[in-house]
Amino acid sequence: MAGSTKDIDALIELMARLPGLGPRSARRAVLHLIRKRALLLTPLAEQMNRVAATARECLNCGNIGTSDVCDICTDDRRATGELCVVEDVADLWAMERSGVFKGRYHVLGGTLSALDGVGPEDLRIPRLADRIAAEEITEVILALNATIDGQTTAHYIADQLGGQVRLTSLAQGVPIGGELDYLDDGTISAAMRARKDL
Amino acid sequence: MAGSTKDIDALIELMARLPGLGPRSARRAVLHLIRKRALLLTPLAEQMNRVAATARECLNCGNIGTSDVCDICTDDRRATGELCVVEDVADLWAMERSGVFKGRYHVLGGTLSALDGVGPEDLRIPRLADRIAAEEITEVILALNATIDGQTTAHYIADQLGGQVRLTSLAQGVPIGGELDYLDDGTISAAMRARKDL
Numbered sequence: 001m002a003g004s005t006k007d008i009d010a011l012i013e014l015m016a017r018l019p020g021l022g023p024r025s026a027r028r029a030v031l032h033l034i035r036k037r038a039l040l041l042t043p044l045a046e047q048m049n050r051v052a053a054t055a056r057e058c059l060n061c062g063n064i065g066t067s068d069v070c071d072i073c074t075d076d077r078r079a080t081g082e083l084c085v086v087e088d089v090a091d092l093w094a095m096e097r098s099g100v101f102k103g104r105y106h107v108l109g110g111t112l113s114a115l116d117g118v119g120p121e122d123l124r125i126p127r128l129a130d131r132i133a134a135e136e137i138t139e140v141i142l143a144l145n146a147t148i149d150g151q152t153t154a155h156y157i158a159d160q161l162g163g164q165v166r167l168t169s170l171a172q173g174v175p176i177g178g179e180l181d182y183l184d185d186g187t188i189s190a191a192m193r194a195r196k197d198l
Numbered sequence: 199m200a201g202s203t204k205d206i207d208a209l210i211e212l213m214a215r216l217p218g219l220g221p222r223s224a225r226r227a228v229l230h231l232i233r234k235r236a237l238l239l240t241p242l243a244e245q246m247n248r249v250a251a252t253a254r255e256c257l258n259c260g261n262i263g264t265s266d267v268c269d270i271c272t273d274d275r276r277a278t279g280e281l282c283v284v285e286d287v288a289d290l291w292a293m294e295r296s297g298v299f300k301g302r303y304h305v306l307g308g309t310l311s312a313l314d315g316v317g318p319e320d321l322r323i324p325r326l327a328d329r330i331a332a333e334e335i336t337e338v339i340l341a342l343n344a345t346i347d348g349q350t351t352a353h354y355i356a357d358q359l360g361g362q363v364r365l366t367s368l369a370q371g372v373p374i375g376g377e378l379d380y381l382d383d384g385t386i387s388a389a390m391r392a393r394k395d396l
Binding site for chain 2: 040090
């Protein structure tokens with residue numbers, strides 16, 4: 001861009017690689033950063049350096065934290081015998097925000113996908129069986145996304161673990177606050193099939 | 199957030215302050231950054247530090263660059279006698295991307311606004327009159343946004359400069375590729391009033 005200069009262009013180009021930002025919003029973000037230099041740009045650069053230096057995957061569960069074994073895995077109060085299997089760290093964070101689960105997690109790091117050539121050995125699936133024995137797990141909750149790949153992965157894990165522990169999965173149905181008119185057919189069918197007596 | 203840690207939470211909180219990112223997309227962006235640490239997170243932190251150290255407003259026109267007077271103001275080929283007045287640096291960049299204007303710019307830094315208490319002395323309006331004399335300007339092109347505040351500001355500047363130079367503004371009408379069905383009434387009215395003989 002002729003109107004700005006090399007360093008600023010390079011920053012815009014890097015910002016545009018973030019998910020959710022395109023070239024246009026990256027330009028807007030960079031102008032905002034330059035205007036809020038002391039309040040935002042410098043603290044952000046420092047915090048990024050700090051995270052780049054310290055962030056790592058938990059060797060046990062795959063969560064992202066700042067130590068080799070994450071806060072959840074080292075917290076004895078969370079050794080409830082329940083293990084919640086999620087696809088991704090973002091899903092783990094979403095579960096934690098809900099505050100409903102008090103046990104530990106296991107992050108697969110993706111889903112099985114024949115199309116993309118992702119097999120069990122590419123995910124954290126072998127490690128899952130080890131943990132069930134080592135941590136005296138009594139229930140494995142499969143909290144995988146309700147997509148085809150997510151459900152395929154859930155079936156594969158269920159096959160592998162069959163009989164060793166109690167296996168459960170999240171209920172499917174109408175989301176809280178959801179309006180029927182806006183729901184897809186699959187959700188309505190699932191909610192209907194799983195209907196409950198009042 | 200219990201699931202992540204203090205440093206990562208602090209980074210998410212800072213990222214969420216960028217325009218166009220909310221808490222959810224900030225979390226997604228931070229996870230992406232941590233996964234692409236060497237390719238994106240570290241370079242981004244370095245580039246932010248570089249821009250924080252060098253970016254400044256051009257003392258002459260208000261453009262953002264890395265020297266006291268920007269590349270456009272120091273380029274003699276751009277001393278065409280035409281001066282394009284824009285509200286914001288983002289507008290200057292947009293004009294430069296179009297490549298249609300070969301003169302220099304003057305960035306006001308906002309628009310007059312009685313509601314927000316922005317008067318002429320809060321913008322770069324006094325400096326505009328100085329530049330017209332000093333840089334032998336023959337035409338001032340008012341490229342302000344087609345909003346009420348933008349047009350109020352254009353009228354004020356036209357009053358101030360009246361008679362000193364040729365004053366023009368961008369044409370209003372149907373955008374290239376625009377479909378009538380999706381245009382607002384104001385644009386259609388303006389395009390109709392400014393209709394041309396074929």
